Amino acid sequence: MDAETVLEVSKGAIMTLLVITSPIMLVALVIGLLVALFQALTSIQEMTLTFVPKILVVFITIIMLANWMGDNLSTYSKGLYERIATIHQQ
Numbered sequence: 196m197d198a199e200t201v202l203e204v205s206k207g208a209i210m211t212l213l214v215i216t217s218p219i220m221l222v223a224l225v226i227g228l229l230v231a232l233f234q235a236l237t238s239i240q241e242m243t244l245t246f247v248p249k250i251l252v253v254f255i256t257i258i259m260l261a262n263w264m265g266d267n268l269s270t271y272s273k274g275l276y277e278r279i280a281t282i283h284q285q
Contacts, residue, residue, distance in 0.1 A: 200278075200282075204275065204278070207271060207274070207275070208271070211267060211268065211271040215264045215267055215268065218256065218260055219253055219256050219257060222252055222253060222256045223249055223252070223253050226248055226252045227245070227249055230244060230245055230248055231245070
């Protein structure tokens with residue numbers, strides 16, 4: 196296994212990670228901004244108000260997107276296993 200192959204596999208892993216986690220991170224960012232705006236407008240500085248809605252919405256997002264995330268991870272894993280099989284045959 197040469198350095199180019201290692202870099203390609205690493206690049207694929209990082210891209211798969213970014214694709215899978217980006218919807219969750221975007222939802223957390225939007226909810227965080229909305230809660231911060233609500234706190235600024237109402238002068239409520241309760242610490243649990245920043246975490247509880249974000250955690251709930253992130254969990255709901257993970258549950259809703261679990262099938263899609265699993266499919267993406269499965270596709271990457273199958274491609275990686277096929278690549279390992281072809282390296283072994285050479």
